[in-house]
Amino acid sequence: AEEKPGLGRRILKKLGFTGKLRVNKYRLRNSGLHMYACCTDGIDFSDFFEACGLPDTLNSWFLIMELHVWMCLVRMKQEGEEGKIVCRWLVYTMWEDIRTRGKAMGISSSQMTESLNVWTEQFYAMIFSYDEGIICDDRTLAGAVWRTVFNKSCDDPEKIERLVAYIRHQMQHVDALDTEQLLKYGKVPWLPFDPKMPLE
Template structure:
C-alpha cells in the first residue's frame, strides 16, 4: 500500500497543472453511458453520484436528548402521530399490497408459476415500494415500515398454514423467504437509484428468480416500478401515515397520461 501510495502521489504531482488522463477517460465513459438506449425506450440513467447528504435522504427530525437515549436502547420515542394509528395504517397499507394487485396478470405476462413463492415475490415488490415511500416521512415513516414488514410475515405464515404446508417445510420456506427478502431490498434500492440496467438485473435475480429469457418482460416490469414510484411520490405523507391507503397503477398502462394525483383520503379522528 505504501508503494502504491508513492506511485499515485508521483502521478498526481506530474499532472497537477493539467487535466489527468483518468478524468478524461471517466468523462468519455459518462458521456457514452448517458447516450445508451434500449431498442424501444430511452434508457433511464443517473449520472450524479449520490451521497448521504443529498436530498434523497429523509430529513432528520430534531429530537431531544431523552428521545435519543431511549431509542438507542431499542425503544421508540414520541412520534408526530399516535403509534396505534400508525400501526393500523401499516396494516392497511400492507393489505393494499396484497388485495389491490392483479396477481393473475403478473403471472400471465411474466410467465410465473401460480405458487405461494410467486405470490410472495410480487407482494414483496409492492411492499418494498411502500417502504421506500414511507422512509421519506422521517421517524414516523420508519416506525410504520416495521409494522408493514411485521404484517407481511404474519400473513405469509397464515397463508402457508391454510394451504396445508407442513410446519417443518413452512419454517424452512419462511427462512429462505426472509433471506431473499432482505437481499432483494438491497438490489431494488440500488436499482431505483441507478439506471434501468441495474434495476432490470435486480428484478431478474429476485422477481423472476433468474428464469426470464424475454427482455420484453423485464422492460415491462422496469417501467411498472418506475411509474409506481413516481405515483407514490405524489401521495401526501400525512394521508399515508394516517390512512395507509394506496392504489396501484395497472401493469400495462392503456393511457400513460392518466397518472394523476388522486383526491385526498378522508379519515376520522380514530384514523378509520
C-alpha cells in the same frame, strides 16, 4: 449562547426518536396493516403471472407482493420515526399473513419454517438489490428484477423491461401520495399493471 440538548435527548435522537409524533402509534400501527392489505388485495396478481410467465404458486405471489411492499418501504422511509413505525408493522403483518396462508394451504410446520427462512433471506437481499436499482439506472434495476422475480432464468428482455417501466412509473405515483394520508390511513391506490403499455 445557544443551549445544547441534554445527553438523554441526544441519545434518543441518535436512536431515531426525534420528538413528538405527528400521528399516534396506534394509528401508525393500523396504517402498517392497511398498507400491507393494499399490497395483497389491491394487486391483480394474475396480470403479473401472465405477463411475466410465472406459475400461479405461493412463491410467485410472494415475489410480486414483496415488490409492492418494498415500494411502500421506500416511500415510508422518507417519513422519519412515523415512517419507521409503519414499516415495522407492514413487515410484521406480511410475515404473519404468509404463515396463515401457508397453514391454510396445508403446508407442514417444518416446511413452512424452511420456506420462511428462505423467504426472509430473499426479502432482505431483494431490498438491497431493488434499493440499488432504484437509485441507479434502468440497467441496474433490470438486473435486480431478473435476479429476484425471474430467478435469473428469463430469456425475454421485454418482460423485464415492462416490469422495470412499471416500477419506475409506480414509484413516481407513490412518491406523490399525500404524506398525512399515508401515515393516518396507510391506503396506497396502486396504478394498474398494463402488460401492453408501450415501452419508451
